[in-house]
Structures are given as C-alpha cells and as structure tokens.
Amino acid sequence: MLKATISADIFKDTVDALSALVTECRLHFSETEVWARAVDTANVAMIILTLKKEAFSQFEATTGEIGLDIAKLKNTYSMMGKASDIRLEHQEGANKIEVTFEGYHYSITLLDSNTIKKDPNAPGIQLPGQVTISGSELYNVIKSASIVSDKIWFAIEPEKKEFVLYAEGDSDNIRRAFSAGEVIASNWEPAKSLFSIDYLKDMGKVMSHAEKVTIDLGVDHPVKFSFEIAGGNGQVEYLLAPRIEAD
Amino acid sequence: MLKATISADIFKDTVDALSALVTECRLHFSETEVWARAVDTANVAMIILTLKKEAFSQFEATTGEIGLDIAKLKNTYSMMGKASDIRLEHQEGANKIEVTFEGYHYSITLLDSNTIKKDPNAPGIQLPGQVTISGSELYNVIKSASIVSDKIWFAIEPEKKEFVLYAEGDSDNIRRAFSAGEVIASNWEPAKSLFSIDYLKDMGKVMSHAEKVTIDLGVDHPVKFSFEIAGGNGQVEYLLAPRIEAD
Amino acid sequence: MLKATISADIFKDTVDALSALVTECRLHFSETEVWARAVDTANVAMIILTLKKEAFSQFEATTGEIGLDIAKLKNTYSMMGKASDIRLEHQEGANKIEVTFEGYHYSITLLDSNTIKKDPNAPGIQLPGQVTISGSELYNVIKSASIVSDKIWFAIEPEKKEFVLYAEGDSDNIRRAFSAGEVIASNWEPAKSLFSIDYLKDMGKVMSHAEKVTIDLGVDHPVKFSFEIAGGNGQVEYLLAPRIEAD
Numbered sequence: 001m002l003k004a005t006i007s008a009d010i011f012k013d014t015v016d017a018l019s020a021l022v023t024e025c026r027l028h029f030s031e032t033e034v035w036a037r038a039v040d041t042a043n044v045a046m047i048i049l050t051l052k053k054e055a056f057s058q059f060e061a062t063t064g065e066i067g068l069d070i071a072k073l074k075n076t077y078s079m080m081g082k083a084s085d086i087r088l089e090h091q092e093g094a095n096k097i098e099v100t101f102e103g104y105h106y107s108i109t110l111l112d113s114n115t116i117k118k119d120p121n122a123p124g125i126q127l128p129g130q131v132t133i134s135g136s137e138l139y140n141v142i143k144s145a146s147i148v149s150d151k152i153w154f155a156i157e158p159e160k161k162e163f164v165l166y167a168e169g170d171s172d173n174i175r176r177a178f179s180a181g182e183v184i185a186s187n188w189e190p191a192k193s194l195f196s197i198d199y200l201k202d203m204g205k206v207m208s209h210a211e212k213v214t215i216d217l218g219v220d221h222p223v224k225f226s227f228e229i230a231g232g233n234g235q236v237e238y239l240l241a242p243r244i245e246a247d
Numbered sequence: 248m249l250k251a252t253i254s255a256d257i258f259k260d261t262v263d264a265l266s267a268l269v270t271e272c273r274l275h276f277s278e279t280e281v282w283a284r285a286v287d288t289a290n291v292a293m294i295i296l297t298l299k300k301e302a303f304s305q306f307e308a309t310t311g312e313i314g315l316d317i318a319k320l321k322n323t324y325s326m327m328g329k330a331s332d333i334r335l336e337h338q339e340g341a342n343k344i345e346v347t348f349e350g351y352h353y354s355i356t357l358l359d360s361n362t363i364k365k366d367p368n369a370p371g372i373q374l375p376g377q378v379t380i381s382g383s384e385l386y387n388v389i390k391s392a393s394i395v396s397d398k399i400w401f402a403i404e405p406e407k408k409e410f411v412l413y414a415e416g417d418s419d420n421i422r423r424a425f426s427a428g429e430v431i432a433s434n435w436e437p438a439k440s441l442f443s444i445d446y447l448k449d450m451g452k453v454m455s456h457a458e459k460v461t462i463d464l465g466v467d468h469p470v471k472f473s474f475e476i477a478g479g480n481g482q483v484e485y486l487l488a489p490r491i492e493a494d
Numbered sequence: 495m496l497k498a499t500i501s502a503d504i505f506k507d508t509v510d511a512l513s514a515l516v517t518e519c520r521l522h523f524s525e526t527e528v529w530a531r532a533v534d535t536a537n538v539a540m541i542i543l544t545l546k547k548e549a550f551s552q553f554e555a556t557t558g559e560i561g562l563d564i565a566k567l568k569n570t571y572s573m574m575g576k577a578s579d580i581r582l583e584h585q586e587g588a589n590k591i592e593v594t595f596e597g598y599h600y601s602i603t604l605l606d607s608n609t610i611k612k613d614p615n616a617p618g619i620q621l622p623g624q625v626t627i628s629g630s631e632l633y634n635v636i637k638s639a640s641i642v643s644d645k646i647w648f649a650i651e652p653e654k655k656e657f658v659l660y661a662e663g664d665s666d667n668i669r670r671a672f673s674a675g676e677v678i679a680s681n682w683e684p685a686k687s688l689f690s691i692d693y694l695k696d697m698g699k700v701m702s703h704a705e706k707v708t709i710d711l712g713v714d715h716p717v718k719f720s721f722e723i724a725g726g727n728g729q730v731e732y733l734l735a736p737r738i739e740a741d
Contacts, residue, residue, distance in 0.1 A: 072419065079391040103425065104391065109418035144573040144598065171603035172566065178597065319666065326638040350672065351638065356665035 001092045002029050002066075005058040008084040008101075010230045012077060013209065014051060017229065017236045019070045020202040021047045026116050027068050029061040039120045045199050046120055046239040055230035057085060066090055066097060067111030079104055123239065127216035127224055129156040129191030131163040132184040135210035135227060141165045141176045142204040146197045148172045151243055154217055155192040163215075167197070184212055191217035193242040203238045248339045249276050249313075252305040255331040255348070257477045259324060260456065261298060264476065264483045266317045267449040268294045273363050274315050276308040286367045292446050293367055293486040302477035304332060313337055313344060314358030326351055370486065374463035374471060376403040376438030378410040379431040382457035382474060388412045388423045389451040393444045395419045398490055401464055402439040410462075414444070431459055438464035440489040450485045495586045496523050496560075499552040502578040502595075504724045506571060507703065508545060511723065511730045513564045514696040515541045520610050521562050523555040533614045539693050540614055540733040549724035551579060560584055560591060561605030573598055617733065621710035621718055623650040623685035625657040626678040629704035629721060635659045635670045636698040640691045642666045645737055648711055649686040657709075661691070678706055685711035687736040697732045 006014075018025055018036060025038040035050040053059040080086065080101050087100040090110075099106040145152040148169030155164045161180040167173060180186065203225065207213050210227035217223055225238040265272055265283060272285040282297045300306040327333065327348050334347040337357075346353040392399045395416030402411045408427040414420060427433065450472065454460050457474035464470055472485040512519055512530060519532040529544040547553040574580065574595050581594040584604075593600040639646040642663030649658045655674040661667060674680065697719065701707050704721035711717055719732040 075394040079387065079394075103423050103429070104388075105422040105424075106391075106395075107420050107422075140573065141598075144600075147569040147573075173601050175599040175601075176597055177599075182597070322641040326634065326641075350670050350676070351635075352669040352671075353638075354667050354669075 001060075001062045001064060002034075002088060002090040002097075003058075003060045004034075004056045004088050005085050006056045006088065008080050008082060008086055010051075010055055010234070011086050013206075013229045014049065014234065015070060015073045017049055017206050018047060019074060020206045021045050021238070022117075023071060024067065024069050024111055024116055026065050026113055026119055028065045030063050031061055034061070037119045037122070039117065040199075041117075044196070044241050045203070046123075046237075048122060048237040048239075049234070051230055051234040055233035062092070064090075064092065065113060067113045067116050068097075069108070069111055072108050073099075076101075076106060079106075123222070125218070125222060127191075127218045127221055128187070128189035129217040130185070130187035130189075130214060131156065131178070131217075132186065132212050132214045133163070133178060133182070134184075135204075135207040135213045137178075138213055138215075139204035139208035142197060142200045144176070145174050146201065148174050150197050151194050152197050152200065153192060153194050154215070154223055156186075156188060156190060156217055158188040158190050161186075161188055185214070191219055191221075193217060193220050193223060194245055195223060195240055196243055199240055203240070206236075207238075248307075248309045248311060249281075249335060249337040249344075250305070250307045251281075251303045251335050252332050253303045253335065255327050255329060255333055257298075257302055257481070258333050260453075260476045261296065261481065262317060262320045264296055264453050265294060266321060267453045268292050268485070269364075270318060271314065271316050271358055271363055273312050273360055273366055275312045277310045278308055281308070284366045284369070286364065287446075288364075291443070291488050292450070293370075293484075295369060295484040295486075296481070298477055298481040302480035309339070311337075311339065312360060314360040314363050315344075316355070316358055319355050320346075323348070323353060326353075370469070372465070372469060374438075374465045374468055375434070375436035376464040377432070377434035377436075377461060378403065378425070378464075379433065379459050379461045380410070380425060380429070381431075382451075382454040382460045384425075385460055385462075386451035386455035389444060389447045391423070392421050393448065395421050397444050398441050399444050399447065400439060400441050401462070401470055403433075403435060403437060403464055405435040405437050408433075408435055432461070438466055438468075440464060440467055440470060441492055442470060442487055443490055446487055450487070453483075454485075495554075495556045495558060496528075496582060496584040496591075497552075497554045498528075498550045498582050499579050500550045500582065502574050502576060502580055504545075504549055504728070505580045507700075507723045508543065508728065509564060509567045511543055511700050512541060513568060514700045515539050515732070516611075517565060518561065518563050518605055518610055520559050520607055520613060522559045524557045525555055528555070531613045531616070533611065534693075535611075538690070538735045539697070540617075540731075542616060542731040542733075543728070545724055545728040549727035556586070558584075558586065559607060561607040561610050562591075563602070563605055566602050567593075570595070570600060573600075617716070619712070619716060621685075621712045621715055622681070622683035623711040624679070624681040624683075624708060625650065625672070625711075626680065626706050626708045627657070627672060627676070628678075629698075629701040629707045631672075632707055632709075633698035633702035636691060636694045638670070639668050640695065642668050644691050645688050646691050646694065647686060647688050648709070648717055650680075650682060650684060650711055652682040652684050655680075655682055679708070685713055685715075687711060687714050687717060688739055689717060689734055690737055693734055697734070700730075701732075 021040045022038045025036045037048050039046045084101045089098040145167035149167040153166040163178040165176045214226045268287045269285045272283050286293045331348045336345040392414035396414040400413040410425040413422045461473045515534045516532045519530045533540045578595045583592040639661035643661040647660040657672040660669045708720045
C-alpha cells in the first residue's frame with residue numbers, strides 16, 4: 001500500500017532520472033522510503049534511486065512493490081502546473097495506481113512485476129578516483145564531445161591535478177580539462193576509462209539539473225555518477241560500464 | 248463590395264476559428280456584418296461565425312459573398328506585426344481580395360463559390376444542459392484525455408452538480424470533474440455524450456484563448472460550444488456530432 | 495601563422511555569413527586582416543568577407559591561407575557561452591587549427607586548399623541604382639514573398655522614388671514598396687532584376703542582424719548587398735546573379 005503526496009518538481013525529477021535508462025521498472029516502498037534499481041536493456045547502465053519519506057509532503061506506506069510504465073507517468077507532465085502537488089495512491093493487491101492533481105484523476109494500470117527485468121545487484125567495484133563538478137558543466141562537455149566522436153575518455157591525472165574529458169574523432173578532437181580549482185571535491189587517484197556518449201547524453205541531461213555530481217572512476221572500470229534530488233531527501237546513482245578502446 | 252480595416256489580433260482569431268474546421272469557406276457580408284457557416288469535409292463538425300461591423304475600425308460593405316482559401320489568409324501571419332491594422336478590399340465582381348498592411352500589398356485570388364461545399368443549415372436541436380468554463384481549462388482537459396483515448400465523454404451530473412469530462416483507455420483512464428464552484432454558469436440538466444478527441448483538439452486550441460466557453464449538452468446529442476471574439480463584437484459557435492460508444 | 499582572439503559574437507557573425515553560401519572555403523590572412531572570397535556550388539552567388547585586425551582583441555599573423563570546413567566551426571556554437579572569447583591558433587605548415595575557449599580545446603583538421611573551389615575574381619559590374627534599408631525589413635519581405643513564388647523582383651522606380659520588392663505567383667502576388675522616407679540612403683536610378691528566393695532566404699537571415707544593408711541594383715543585372723559586421727571592423731558583400739523571367 002502506498003499513499004503519498006509529492007511536489008510536481010520532485011515527481012518529474014524522479015521520473016526523468018528513471019526514464020533516462022529504462023521504460024519500465026519495479027518501484028519498491030517501505031514505511032520509510034521508496035526505491036528502484038534497474039538496468040537498461042543492454043545491461044550497460046544501472047540506476048539506483050532512493051526517495052526518503054521526507055521527500056513527500058505526506059507519506060504512508062507498507063512494504064510492497066509495483067510495476068511501473070515510466071512513459072505513462074511522463075504523460076502527466078503536460079497536464080500538471082509547475083506548482084502542483086501530486087497524490088499517488090496504490091491499494092494493497094490492486095493492479096492500478098491512482099494519480100490525482102488539480103481536479104484530474106488519472107488511473108494507470110500497473111505492469112505485472114514478473115514481466116519486468118529482474119532488479120540487478122549493486123556491483124561491488126572499487127573506484128579509487130573521485131571528482132565533484134557541476135552537472136550542467138558535465139552535460140555541456142558530453143554534448144560537445146559528441147560532435148567529434150561517439151566515445152569519450154574520463155581521466156584523472158594526479159600529477160597535474162586535472163580531471164580530463166577527451167574525445168578523439170577521425171580528424172578532430174575535443175578536450176576539456178578541469179583544474180583543481182574548478183573541481184568542488186576530489187580524490188586525485190589515477191583513472192582513465194572510455195565510455196559511450198549515447199548513454200552519457202541521456203544521463204547527462206538529467207544530471208544537468210544537479211548542482212553537484214560526484215564522479216567515481218578507475219582504470220578501465222565503470223564510472224559512477226551520484227547526485228541528490230528532492231533537496232537532499234533523494235539520491236540517484238548511475239553506473240555505466242566502460243567501452244573497449246578497439247570498439 | 249467590402250472595404251474594411253481590422254486589427255491583426257481580431258483578424259487572426261477569426262481566421263484561426265475557421266481554419267480549425269475547414270480549409271476554404273464562403274464569406275458573406277452585408278452592410279452590418281460579416282459571417283460564415285461551414286461544415287468540415289466529414290460533416291461531423293460545424294462552425295457558425297459572425298463579426299459585427301463594430302469589430303472593424305472601418306467598415307463599408309454591400310451584400311455579397313466570396314470564396315476564401317483559409318490557408319492563404321494564414322500566410323499573412325508571419326508577415327504582420329502584432330499591432331498592425333489590416334485593410335481588406337474586395338471590389339464588386341472582382342475575383343480577388345486585396346490585403347494591405349505595413350507597406351505590404353498582398354493580392355489573393357478568390358475561390359469560385361460554386362466549388363465550395365454548400366453552407367449548412369443551422370440544426371434545430373434542443374440541448375438542455377449547459378455549463379460555462381474557461382477555454383484554457385477546457386483545452387487542457389482535451390489534451391490530457393488524448394493520452395489514454397481518442398474519445399471523451401462530456402457529462403452533467405445534476406445530483407452532484409458536477410460537469411465531468413472522462414476518457415477511458417484500454418488500461419488507463421482520465422477523469423476531470425468540475426464542481427459547481429469551478430463553473431461560471433450552468434444549467435444542471437442530465438447530459439452524457441461521447442465525442443472524437445481529434446476534432447476537439449483543433450477546436451480546443453482556438454477556444455483556449457476564450458475567457459469563457461459555454462457548452463450546451465444533451466444525452467447522446469451533439470455538443471455546442473459558444474464563445475466571443477473581437478471583444479464581444481463577434482461570436483463563434485462550434486457544433487460537433489456525438490460518437491457511438493461501440494465505435 | 496595565425497594567433498588571434500575574437501569575441502564569440504563576431505566569430506559567429508563571420509561564420510554565419512560564410513555558411514549562408516558555402517560549406518567550405520579558403521581563409522586568407524595577412525598582418526592586418528583576414529578575408530575570404532567564395533562562390534556557391536552553382537556559381538550563382540558570391541561572398542566577399544573581410545575582417546580587419548581591429549575586429550580581434552588580439553591578432554598576430556603572417557601571410558597565409560587555410561582550408562576551412564565551415565560546419566565544424568559552427569559546431570562550437572553549442573559549446574560556447576555568449577560572452578566568451580575564442581582563441582584561434584594555426585601554426586605555419588600545420589594541418590590543424592586549434593580553437594580554445596572556456597577550458598575547451600578543440601582541434602580541427604584543415605581541408606586541403608587544393609580541393610576547395612578556386613577563389614572567384616570580383617566581378618567588374620556597374621550597378622547604378624542604390625538603396626539602404628534595415629536588414630530585418632529586407633529579410634521579412636523575402637520570407638513573405640516566398641509564400642507566393644520562388645522568385646522576387648527588386649526594382650527602383652525613380653519617378654515615384656520607390657524601392658519595390660514584388661513576387662508574382664500563379665494566382666496571388668505580394669508587393670512591398672519602400673517610399674523615399676523609409677529608405678536610409680538612395681540613388682534613384684532605374685533598376686529591375688529578378689532573383690531566386692532560395693538564395694535570398696539564406697543571405698537574408700544573416701542580413702537580418704544588420705542595422706543597414708546597402709543594395710546595389712541594375713536592369714537585369716546582379717544585386718549586391720553590403721553590410722558591416724564586427725562593429726564596423728568587418729565588411730560582407732553578397733553578390734547574386736539574376737534569374738531569367740521565363741525560367
């Protein structure tokens with residue numbers, strides 16, 4: 001059972017974060033929080049999202065899970081005003097979620113949980129390097145890199161204390177170096193990995209709204225992006241597997 | 248003969264109201280007004296539009312009619328500024344209308360009146376229920392309903408004093424109830440009819456600019472939307488035939 | 495060798511002026527200026543563009559030329575902020591130009607000058623008529639004319655002291671007459687020539703940003719448009735060949 005009221009802004013941030021990777025997911029809830037963990041169809045990227053009950057203006061839940069069609073939740077965007085409160089209600093055992101706001105009553109049939117891809121396990125990887133930069137700057141570099149290539153290097157250079165994003169095309173290349181002064185927080189351990197820009201673009205658009213994104217990196221290892229939503233009462237982690245250079 | 252000057256805003260509102268249903272129409276004029284009455288190609292929707300001479304800053308006409316290509320009138324939108332006055336001139340017997348504004352002179356060849364669909368008769372139907380709501384709210388519900396279905400119910404529930412718009416999809420549904428307090432004026436007679444959202448979307452976009460739209464309804468009967476243009480010196484009525492539920 | 499710093503605004507105006515006609519060009523530079531002269535693939539339109547060293551906040555060059563892919567320069571638009579300074583560096587003999595701004599380093603491989611269409615000679619034509627009007631008004635008329643035709647007449651009528659733009663479609667026509675009072679400067683010599691709107695649209699979009707565009711005209715002769723960029727430290731000329739009426 002879930003009965004909760006949430007602001008339109010937080011609702012959209014949450015749904016957008018999920019829809020960057022998946023079109024459907026299993027939403028879990030307990031007395032204290034709501035969470036989802038999902039991988040994309042190609043098993044290349046993972047999202048771990050948590051919203052504490054404090055992210056809601058009203059929250060009442062018993063342990064449970066429901067299968068959500070993310071696209072249907074996005075449908076509500078065009079209906080609702082910016083300042084709205086959204087009411088979500090799911091009765092124990094029912095196969096619907098009722099979304100209510102501003103005189104609207106939208107009843108959405110749930111997906112059968114069994115037909116949704118299994119929740120992934122959180123991988124137990126060690127990523128020694130870490131930097132924190134603004135989400136909008138990160139997104140800007142990802143978009144720029146896409147001009148010359150479909151892959152981008154993320155690297156930490158400890159000697160220079162630089163965080164470097166680098167894309168190499170057939171004839172042209174683009175490089176953006178963040179100096180120690182431009183980085184909010186950091187752990188200057190050597191790191192260098194190559195990633196698909198396709199995935200990063202979708203994630204980057206979501207992250208562009210985050211004041212700070214923490215990036216954990218290793219050598220030829222996945223990257224982990226972490227950022228807050230809901231004014232600190234929610235947390236999103238994106239994990240992305242590296243590409244092989246010879247691709 | 249027609250020699251008239253009209254503001255760009257009223258000109259656009261008038262042309263937009265027509266173009267929601269038809270691509271060409273017969274425009275009639277007399278010494279005191281201009282009017283058009285037309286049905287769409289499928290005979291499902293009708294428009295009755297009247298502009299009194301007071302809607303024009305200058306007006307001189309003798310009884311007559313011309314065949315207009317609505318799309319050509321819309322062409323002028325991108326040319327004219329917001330504050331323009333538009334001069335319309337049609338000489339008795341000529342096969343053109345001259346549209347003049349801001350140094351531009353646009354000469355449009357008329358359509359042969361005989362090739363345009365005959366003007367319909369105004370239907371003599373009785374629609375007992377009536378509510379008046381804001382045009383923008385009406386349009387918003389129509390757009391929202393289109394997410395789950397291509398049909399929408401319009402209903403008046405006298406006991407509850409509610410005006411209800413309701414769309415039922417294969418798995419999801421959307422309902423918007425206007426309480427007595429949300430309705431500007433009303434006649435709480437029982438009414439319930441089903442309509443095509445396709446038609447309503449085009450009409451709704453036009454009506455979204457109207458502060459008040461009066462909706463006349465019956466049981467499995469057409470709906471009539473009435474609203475003012477030209478600051479009350481013009482009137483538009485849209486009539487739309489109902490759909491059969493089993494469609 | 496070229497080492498120069500230029501504001502983002504001037505950089506964009508310059509690149510946009512070139513890209514209206516060509517996708518690649520030869521850029522020449524000397525100790526005092528940068529210039530390009532190019533014709534479009536159909537040999538119908540020519541651009542002559544000059545930027546004095548004063549257009550740059552820093553400028554150092556030895557005589558040389560490079561082959562530029564215009565589209566790659568436009569790629570930088572989405573990366574750079576409005577207020578940026580752009581650093582351009584080309585080393586003697588190198589086959590790249592380095593574009594640097596806001597932490598970005600974009601290395602672009604040059605085109606082989608030999609594969610680019612030869613620079614045209616400036617034609618020695620006499621165009622007796624001349625008017626100067628605002629670039630945005632000029633563009634507005636070009637766009638409007640495209641509604642009824644793909645060709646437009648440019649004419650000077652000395653008796654009436656009018657500059658007339660006129661497009662004639664199969665059934666409709668559009669005419670915009672600029673009176674002597676609407677024209678900034680003029681030389682009322684008779685002129686009348688027909689031009690392709692396709693070309694004029696692309697040029698017109700660029701010229702719409704110019705406060706003043708000087709138009710030189712003759713009878714069945716090319717038209718020349720001249721306007722300043724870089725606050726007077728740069729100059730663009732567009733030449734366009736006339737169309738034959740019977741086309």
